[in-house]
Amino acid sequence: MATAAPPPGGPALEKGATGPAASSDLAVELRGITKRFPGVVANRDIDLRIRRGTVHAVVGENGAGKSTLMKILYGMQRPDEGTISVEGREVSFSSPADAIGVGVGMVHQHFMLADNLTVLENVVLGAEKLHGIGDKARRRISELSAAYGLDVRPDRLVEDLGVGDRQRVEILKVLYRGARTIILDEPTAVLVPQEVDELFANLRELKAEGLTVVFISHKLDEVLAVADEITVIRRGTTVASVLPGEVDSRRLAELMVGSELPSPETRESTVTDRPVLQVEGMTLHGADGRAQLEDVTLTVHAGEIVGIAGVEGNGQSELVECILGMRAATGTVRLSGEDVSTWSTRRRREAGVAYVPEDRHRQGLLLESPLWENRMLGHQTQRPNARGPLLDRRAARADTARIVQENDVRTPGIDVLASALSGGNQQKLIIGRELSGDPVLLVASHPTRGVDVGAQAHIWESIRQARAAGLAVLLISADLEELIGLSDTLRVILRGRLVCELDPRTATPESLGSAMTGAALPGASEGAGR
16 A cells, blocks of 8 residues: 655644654644444544645545544544644644634535625624624735635625635635635535636645645545645545655545546447427526526437536526526427426426436435435425325335435435435435436536545446436536536537537547637637527
């Protein structure tokens, strides 16, 4: 097993001890961390040493114990065994406030924001004593936003922000509170390559100023590009500590899951000439009168995957919601030749529209309900969940067991709460649910966001199999390799318009990213509006 040389400075000091000055090189040290939950050991004797002024990546499968470990470091959970030292001093956290108090902040994968408050109100909430709640706080937010290229406007309502903007607000919240060690959970999940480069440049600036970043990601190439050191966790324990120069992405994947990296590449074409989804002239205006979608026209055929690429906030979410009937737009939506423009969301779903939402926690699951109830979510009027006007719990439970087995959802049983599953297992449950019942169209919005390479491979294969069986798929993703690998047709959305069409066989992440930002629009004159 590959192991890195130990970081300089030796072990962090116990409380009250003295020792060599080199021990100050450690920003954080976790020793012997063990955390048990009923029926499962989430962390087992984990050791983690993070040097100050570095980017330290923590990688592992969903369910490997990364999230639990980070919650322990951030004071959200208390370890059953082991010690935490921050900057050479042993500490004990009872809450995140304790962690923030010693300079440890966390940006969660699933954001902790109040939709009905402004950016400023979200940032200062709980930290009012730092800079008040008025102009001084606004100036500080603007300074941080400018310094780190976050492009955050203090007075915008959070409910009006896209996923990428929400992430930047969360990063700003941590910086605002003066964190010196920042935990970033899947920070690049919603970014295009150019934005990833900008984020990495920001991380290097943080390092140069002596700040420390704990970087959690499933994108192994990015981990190798930005991390100074990498710790691999498998099944609740640390299995390796490596330097980026010692491993490539395939070796890192083997350390994580025991197998090589999956590929999103599709096989032979299954595209037919039978249109399933036809959108014509779709236009949507926001409350301020500005066009969020403008004259969008596209077709998805049976057996075809049409990929939509775009920087977050350019109309992807609005397009999905209009197709699902969640928003009223002008223009026409046809499903298998029938005009469904005036149909309710429920009626469209009953007609065979499957939907994987971009945020599984906010839109795809009832976290405090058992798996079998989540299986019925969005399908409660259809078999096997219903028999006539009544719910059929027995049939729903039996079908949930089938979905769990066929999709390798790792759970002790179908009565487990959805919140108890790892992100990858939650997503596999959603995929299994949405591909049940012979849908004709799958609208998949970021289907592999925040899942490990094992779950990613399963989801890709499920979509490929559905495509081969004749399903029409509209795929929206921030993972450009996923878009290029899975799609039969690629469309780029920019400021609410479909501006060009690219051939996935010749497109690269760089060319696609350039088209998404408007820097280069290959084929724009011939592809737009088709």
